[in-house]
Structure formats: structure tokens, C-alpha cells
Amino acid sequence: MNKIKWMGVVLALLVSSTCVTAAEFEVVSEGLYNPCGVAVQPETGHVFVADSGNLKVVRIVDGKPQDVIVDFGTDVYGKGPKYQVGPLGIAFLDTNTLVVGGGGSPDGEEKLYAFTVPAVGEPAIKASEANSAMNLAPGDEIKGEGNFYALAVTNDAVYVTCNGDDTKGWVSKATRDGNKLASFERYLATKEAVEVDAPVGITVSPDGHLVVGQMGEITVPEDGLVTFYRPNDGKMLANFPIGLSDITGLAYSPGGQLYAIDFCWNDTTKGGLFQLIRDENDAAVAKPQKVSELDKPTAMAFDAEGNLYVTVVGSGEGEDTSAAGKLLKITGLK
Amino acid sequence: MFNRGFAVLAVVLLAVGTLSAEEILDLKVPAGLKPLKIPADNPLTEAKVELGKQLYFDPRLSGNNEVSCASCHDPKHGWADSKDRSVGVPGERLGRHSPTIINAGYQRFQFWDGRAGSLEEQALGPIQSPAEMNMNLDTLTKKLNAIPGYRNQFKQVFGTEVTAENIGKAIASFERTVLSGNAAYDRYKAGDEAALSEGALRGRKLFFGKANCSACHAGSNFTDNGFHNIGVGIDLAEPDVGRQSISKLSGDRGSFKTPTLRDVDRTAPYMHDGSMATLEDVIEHYSKGGIDNPQLDEEIFKLDLTDQEKKDLVLFLKEGLASQNYPMVEVPTLPE
Numbered sequence: 001m002n003k004i005k006w007m008g009v010v011l012a013l014l015v016s017s018t019c020v021t022a023a024e025f026e027v028v029s030e031g032l033y034n035p036c037g038v039a040v041q042p043e044t045g046h047v048f049v050a051d052s053g054n055l056k057v058v059r060i061v062d063g064k065p066q067d068v069i070v071d072f073g074t075d076v077y078g079k080g081p082k083y084q085v086g087p088l089g090i091a092f093l094d095t096n097t098l099v100v101g102g103g104g105s106p107d108g109e110e111k112l113y114a115f116t117v118p119a120v121g122e123p124a125i126k127a128s129e130a131n132s133a134m135n136l137a138p139g140d141e142i143k144g145e146g147n148f149y150a151l152a153v154t155n156d157a158v159y160v161t162c163n164g165d166d167t168k169g170w171v172s173k174a175t176r177d178g179n180k181l182a183s184f185e186r187y188l189a190t191k192e193a194v195e196v197d198a199p200v201g202i203t204v205s206p207d208g209h210l211v212v213g214q215m216g217e218i219t220v221p222e223d224g225l226v227t228f229y230r231p232n233d234g235k236m237l238a239n240f241p242i243g244l245s246d247i248t249g250l251a252y253s254p255g256g257q258l259y260a261i262d263f264c265w266n267d268t269t270k271g272g273l274f275q276l277i278r279d280e281n282d283a284a285v286a287k288p289q290k291v292s293e294l295d296k297p298t299a300m301a302f303d304a305e306g307n308l309y310v311t312v313v314g315s316g317e318g319e320d321t322s323a324a325g326k327l328l329k330i331t332g333l334k
Numbered sequence: 335m336f337n338r339g340f341a342v343l344a345v346v347l348l349a350v351g352t353l354s355a356e357e358i359l360d361l362k363v364p365a366g367l368k369p370l371k372i373p374a375d376n377p378l379t380e381a382k383v384e385l386g387k388q389l390y391f392d393p394r395l396s397g398n399n400e401v402s403c404a405s406c407h408d409p410k411h412g413w414a415d416s417k418d419r420s421v422g423v424p425g426e427r428l429g430r431h432s433p434t435i436i437n438a439g440y441q442r443f444q445f446w447d448g449r450a451g452s453l454e455e456q457a458l459g460p461i462q463s464p465a466e467m468n469m470n471l472d473t474l475t476k477k478l479n480a481i482p483g484y485r486n487q488f489k490q491v492f493g494t495e496v497t498a499e500n501i502g503k504a505i506a507s508f509e510r511t512v513l514s515g516n517a518a519y520d521r522y523k524a525g526d527e528a529a530l531s532e533g534a535l536r537g538r539k540l541f542f543g544k545a546n547c548s549a550c551h552a553g554s555n556f557t558d559n560g561f562h563n564i565g566v567g568i569d570l571a572e573p574d575v576g577r578q579s580i581s582k583l584s585g586d587r588g589s590f591k592t593p594t595l596r597d598v599d600r601t602a603p604y605m606h607d608g609s610m611a612t613l614e615d616v617i618e619h620y621s622k623g624g625i626d627n628p629q630l631d632e633e634i635f636k637l638d639l640t641d642q643e644k645k646d647l648v649l650f651l652k653e654g655l656a657s658q659n660y661p662m663v664e665v666p667t668l669p670e
Contacts, residue, residue, distance in 0.1 A: 079563075079629045080584030141544050166549035166633050167542055195553040217560030219577065219586065220442055266581065 023273075023291050023332045028309070029060045032325030034083050035311035036103065036149070037090040040303040041117075047309050048090055048098065048117075049327055050299070055086035057100060059120070060327055067124035068117055073104030077147075078218075081319045087127075089299070091151040091158065097131075097179045099158050101148025107164040108137050108144020112174055114181045134184035136162070136172060145170060145186065150249065150299065152202040152210060154231060159187070159210055161199040167191060171199050171212060171229075190214060193236045194225055201250040201260065209237060211258070213247030218265035221245045226260070226276060226286065240286045242276060249300040251308070257334045260288065261297035261310060268296050273310065273330065291333070307331050359383060364513055364659060366520030368554050370439050376454060376503045378510060384666075385487045386508025389501060391665045394477065395461055397468035398423055403460065403505070406432040409663050412600030413512060418608030422466040429574070431608030434601045436661065437594050439510035442559040446590045446606040447577050453506035458498060471498040483669020514596040514657040515554070522654075530654055537650025540643055545620065547647075549633040550592045556655070561589035564634050565625030566605045574606065587629045597660060599652040613648045 033053030040047055047060045048068065055072040058065035072086040089101035093114070102111045113130040136145035145164035152159045158174040158181075169191030174184040190199045194214055201213030209228045216223030224244040228237040244262040252258055257275055264271035274288035296313035303309070307329055314324030359378040363370055372378050389395060393402045406420040407413050415432035422428060430446055444450040450459065460466040461474065478484045478496040485496060492500045519538065521529035530538060541547040552558050561577040568588045577586040590606045604610040610619065619625075621644060623636035639647070 078585055080587075082585070143546075167546055191548075191552065197549070197552070197558060217558050219448075219560040219581070219589070220558070223442070223559065266583075 023330050025292065026329045026331070027326055028329045029063050029065060029327040030325075031323045032058075032065065032311070032327065033322045034085055034298075034313050035325040035327065036085060036088045036298045037101070038299045038301045038309050038311050038327065039090045039092050039098070040301050040309065041095065042092055043095045045303055046120075047301075047303075047327065048092075049311055050087040050090050050100065051325070052086045052088060052103065053084040053322060053325070055104065056124070057087055057090060057098070059117075061120065066120075069098075069100065069115055069127060070124050071126045071128065072100075072102065073127075075104045075106075077103075083313065083321065085147075088148055089150040089160065091153050093153060093158070093176055093179075097176075099151055099153075099174070099181075100127075100130075101151055101160055103147050103149070105146065106144070107146035109135055110144075110146035110148060110164075111135050112148050112158075112160060112172075112181065112184055114176070114179060116179055132180040134174065134181050136164070136170075136184060136186060142168075142186075145172065148172075149200050150202045152204050154204055154208070157231070159202055159204075159231070160184075161202050161212070162186075163198060163200075166197055169197060169199050169214070171202065171210070188212075188229055188234045190227065193229075194227055194239055196223065196225055201247045203250040203252060203258075204231075205258070206252060206256050211250055213250045213260060215246045215248070218246055221264070221266050221270075224262070226250070226258075238284075240276075240284075242286060242288055244274060244288050245270070248298050249310070251300045251302055253302055253308070253333050254304065254306045255334045259291070259300065259308065259333070261294060261300050262288075263296055263298065269293075271295065271297055273297065273300075273308075275334075292330070294328070306333065308333055357381075361511065364515030364520075364657065365524065366517065366554055367437070367513060367515040368440070370510060370513075372510065373452065373454070376507060378507050379491065381487070382491045382504050382507045383511050385484075385491055386504035386506070387663065387666050388484075388487075388668055389505050390508050392668050394481075394668075395467055395469060395474060395501075396423055397470075401467050404665070406460075406466075407435045409661070412436065412597050412602075413661075414601040415608075416602070418603050420466075422463070423468040424465070426465045428465055430606050431603065433593055433606075434597070435509050436512055436514045436601075437555050437596055439513070440555045440594075441557070441591075443591055447580050448561060448591050449580050453509050454499075454502045457502040457505040457509075461501075474498070474501070481669055487669065512661045512663070514594075514661060516658045517596065517655050518658075519650075519654040521658075531649070533646050533649045534653045535650075536643075537646035537648070538654060540639075540647050541650055545637055545639065545643070545647060546633055546635075547620075550631075551595050556595040557592040559592065561586060561591055562631040562633070563588040563590075563627065563629040564619075565627055565630055566590070566619070567607045567609060568627045568630075569625050576606065585629060588627060589629065589631075595651060596655050597657055599656055600660075613651050614644070617644045617647050 036052040037050030057069040077083045086104040088103040100113045111133040113133045138144035143165040145162040147163035149161045160172045162170040168189040170186045171188040173187035175182045198215040200215040214225035224247045226242045227239045246263040248263045249261040272293040273291040279285035299311045316324035390403045406415045414434040419427045420432045444456040450456040518529045577589040621639040624634040
């Protein structure tokens, strides 16, 4: 690609900005167990959380979690500290259709689900009552996929970060048929593109590009990448070694600014919320600017008004995080 | 492929105002490697690299005038040691096998457990270690200041007498020039379809696919720079806990840094304890799924490779990753 063109592409990808607004924080809900997904319901503005360690998806009403979908499978992530996980990424396709990425089954059997969510006051449904559920089974030469960590929705597809085959680092693509999933296939081999492990955070930029946060090694600080791909053909457009350690979530504010959360596995005291800002002098460089520290952030979503919701695992007694999780609301971001 | 095209020229960060541009060494990294980042406070110059080379090969840096860096990181043995565990000054065996210093300039961490970051930081360690070179730094700087050849070079390169810090900087600069790239693998990747034999091509496919090697040995230096437990030595009565001793995380028990595989055919024996004599032994270990233990990495599992697949993988490592311009360096004339 010639240099001028490449600069042009990059300029369009990240909005430059010089100062970060003072943000305000509010704890919306406490007592969650390793929450790993958050989504804002269109029209109602209700916030849904994957209360992962409790193996369910909940709706937060007046700060209290109400069960919406229960009885997901369970698995353990990490070798110590260890985190119990169930459902991971969640995203709405429309007001009542919620897609949920599973994290509680062995690779290959892990499912991506589509549910019609029960209305407020109606009883919770079970994971087995999904409208549809699809997996990515192993093949002769290819490993099965699992840990569907985060989801990004475009007009015609759902892109899903996966954590099965570490030689490929798949972002998979699902299509829909009404309130069901129509197809689910491996799509972007991010590890082949950037030679670094683990796509985890994902979002769609205002101009329609897929933005993927590559986590890198959890034992290596500051090796995270933010990579832009064209969704229709999977072409990589730009790759920023951003200087964050373990990006678990990415989201654009309604004002078009890109934010990331960093779990920072090797030293979780360094984790937090960051605004990603393009260097004014070098279009190939972007840097994180810390908005705030966060205690093991896992997922993020903006509502239409520009309020940011972030889930954090939090810290409990020793390694016990079974009631340490929180849903935070952050206001005042650009 | 805009992110690959820049691999020819190293990124040289100029220290503010200390050196003029023409003194800076324009390090050409071999094909297939990424530009090498040079720390701003230790720019590469030809004279500094030359000085570092002399220090690297000079046994006078040790307490008994017998051990140099090259004793354990020998260019004739892939810049590693042919012994399973190296022997230092008093004839004492060290706790771990000497890793190669090839491409160490690219590493995020030094040592099997990653306890050092920069090469500058690392270099003064073995000199002082009682089991390795057993030399006090004050004694060493006095000793080298008394050698006019060294004294003059330090004056010329750093504008100072011999200092411990600048010994570290010179050695680190030399190490940054010990690079291995331009292997058959790189030429194949760049489009030369005849670069790899059929067997090595099959091995390549296994390496980046079914055999799962690239889950950890990834990128142009064949390492993710991370730490993993693959089970080596974990079945001993008192296993080396590796990275855990630094990170204090229980999940890191028995984890070691993923080593580069460039020119790996020359660096036998293998692993942090030198317990595997051949690449065939290494492949056998992976094929059976390592040695089971609670911290065994998820990416290590039974591969059940056929005999042919094992041969192909070994062939890929030997033929595919051997540099065409192996960084052979002869012992330089040492200053008097």
C-alpha cells in the first residue's frame, strides 16, 4: 500500500483529541460474580449484564440484578488466579433479540446463542431455551472454538472474538435470520494478520470498520494491539501497538471517541479506562490516555446518551471474587 | 502488506545531541526480522559495538581470568552452551541451561524467568555472580582502566573512564548485532516457493497448524515473549518454579520464557534445564502432550504425531529456521 493512501486510512480511523474530559463514576450494581459482558437494550435503555460466574444474564433494575437467562455452562479461566466463567459477550440485535457468547463449554462445543429476552416482570428463561445456538466444531486440521468473549454488531452480521485456536486467533462471523442465527463461521485469522495472540475486545467504528483489541500474552505487559479491519473482505487496514496490556473491551462514544478498558493481568493495579488518541504528528501512532483506574474491567458499552457502562470483576477475599463484581456507570466522557 | 515492508532498516533513536548522525551505526537487520528498537540512552555506534565485542570475549572480566560471556554463550554452539547446565568460575554447575543470545535484542524479558528487562541491565549480572564470572565491579573497573587499550576506547566511545554502566552498555550494543534471520522460512514467506523442501513445507504447515507450535513460538522471532508451563522438569521432587518466583502468581508455577527458535539446530541441548539433547526429543515431548501438572498451559495437549509428521517438524526447524548468514563471530584481538 502506498504511503499517502495508508496515512489517509489511518487519519479516518481514530479521531484526534487533545484533552480528556473529567469523568464521573457511579456504582450501579454490586455483588456480581465475574461479570464479563454488558449491553444496553435499545428503546428501553435497560442495562443487561452477563453475570458470568453466576452462569446467567441479568437485567439491572434500580441497581438490582433480575434474572433474564439462567443455567449456562461453566468453566475456569486462568491457572491462578482462576476465574469461574459462564456466559461472556452480550449484544442486542434488536430490542428483544439478545446474542450471548458462551464461555462455559469445552472448545468446539461452545455456543453462540440468540434469545428473545423476556419482558420486565416475566420469569427468566433457561440457556437451553435459545431461539438458536451455533458452535464451531473442530475439523481434521482445525481446533474447535470457544470462549466467545465479545460481540460487535453491524447491519448484517455479528462479529465474535474467539479463544480456541491460538495459531489463528479467530474473529468469527454470524449472520441472522429474524430472531435466529442463520450461520456462524470462522472469519478473520487475526493471529496470522498481526502475529500476536488473542482477539478479545471488539467494536465497530463510526465509519463501519471492525476494531479489534488483541490481548497479547497475559504474562507480557504493554503488548496489546488495536487493529482495524474492513468487515466485507476482512482486510487489515491498520494496526496500532497501543501500549496497553490486556484490552478486554473497546467502544466508541456517541461523540466518536474510541475508548478501551485494560484488565492488565500481570499487574491489575494498572488496569483502567483509557481514551485512545491519535498522535498529531504521526498518523501511524496512537496512544492511550488514562481516564481512570478500574479494578479488573471486563466489558463496556455506551448508551445512546453517551453514558458508559463498564463491568469489573473487582477484588474479594484472596482469590474469591464471587460477590466482588460491579456494574459502573461513567458519565461526562466525550 | 504495509506492516511487513519496513523490515530492512532498524529504527535508530538518536540520543539528544550526544552523537552526530554519521557515527550512528545503521544496523541492517536480516530479512524476515522486524526493525530493532535501540534504547535512546544507548545508541549503537560502530566503535561501541567493537568495544562490546572485545568485552564479551574477554576472560579477564572474570575473577580467575578464565571465563568470558562466550564461555557459556559460544558462537560455535549457536551462542548457547553445549553443556546441559553451564559451568562457571569455581567449576560449579549453574541451576539452568545457558540460552542463546541470538536475537536477544528483540526480547521483552531476559532470562528463563524474565527477571531482567534490558540487555544493559542483564550484562552486569553474570560478571558479578559468584557461580558465573565472580568479579566485583569495582575491581573490574580498576582492572580494565589499567589496560590502556580499554581505557582509550572507553574515552573515545563514552568520553569517560571505564565504568560499570558503560561496560553494560557496550556489551548490550554488541549483543544487539548478533542477529539471525534470512532463513529458508523467510525466503519462502517472501515468495520464493523453492526455498523449503517438501518435507520442511509439511513441517511448516504442522508448526502453524495442527501441532500448535505457533500458539507460542509466534512472530518473526518465533516467540510470544511470554511465559508458559510446558511441563519440562515439573515432575522433579523440587521443580524449578520459573516465572512464579518473579511474578508471585500461582498460575506461573513452572512457566518459562518462550525461547526463539531461530538457528535452533545449533543450540542443543534444549529447555531451561538442558534436559533434551535433540530436537527429536523436543518433538517427542510435545507429541505426548508435555508433562501433566495443574499449571500446564492450555495450548499443550496430546498431538499424537505420526513418525512422518515428527520428521517433518524437525526438518522445518533445522532447515527452515537456519540463517543463511549465521552470525559467526571470531574472537577479536583483545586490548593490551
